[in-house]
Amino acid sequence: MDSTAFDVPGVSWTPISDKLIGVRRLTAGIWLGIPLVATAVPAVIFGGAVWIAPAVVALFLVWAFWLIPRQVRALGYAELDDDLLIRKGVMFRSLSVVPYGRMQFVDVQAGPLTRRAGIAQVQLHTASAGSDAAIPGLPESEAARLRDRLSEAGEARLAGL
Structure with a gap:
């Protein structure tokens, strides 16, 4: 496998x-657990081929629980002198290069599950509407440090805005 582009x-x-693994597994467990129960009840009552539906949902749940750790461990970022690099993906890999001078503002976001886990997401907003520059799963203190660092770097290198 040639990964020179990344x-x-x-x-x-x-x-x-x-x-972030635990948070994503809990979310997947909720989103797939409800349909699993909803399809298992009729399967218990009626039996037969009705068991196909809960079996398929259970397979998706097992697959998600296997895939989530791989996805989370593939996430990473690097702070360079002029750019922030963000990588993600195992099968479908992505490398985003965000110049500090193109950043308009930086958000730190945390939902109830991520707050309980003590992690947050740093979301970068640039002039490009298609920019997908987000770093999930950062410890709250690191997210705050990165927000401040990126804001300062963006202001210092304001490029044509």
């Missing part, structure tokens, strides 16, 4: 917190 020489990647 290898950046001399870059030290910062991983995100493994706590």
Whole structure:
């Protein structure tokens, strides 16, 4: 497998917190657990081929629980002198390069489950509407530090805005 398009020489990647695995597994368990129960009840009552539906949902749940740790461990970011690099993906890989001078503002977001786990997401907003620059699963203190660092770097390198 040739991954030269995603290898950046001399870059030290910062991983995100493994706590995101638990949050994503809990979310998947809720979103797939409800249909699992909803399809299992008729299967218990009627039996037969009705068991296909809960079996399919259970397979999706097992697949999600297997896939989530791989996805989370593939996430990472690197702070360079002029750019922020964000990588994600196992099968469908992505490498985003966000110049500090193009950042308009930086958000820190946390829902109830991520707050309980002590993690947050840093969302970068640029002039490009198609920009998908987000770093989920950061410890709250690291998210605040990164928000401040990126805001300062963006102001210092304001490029044509």
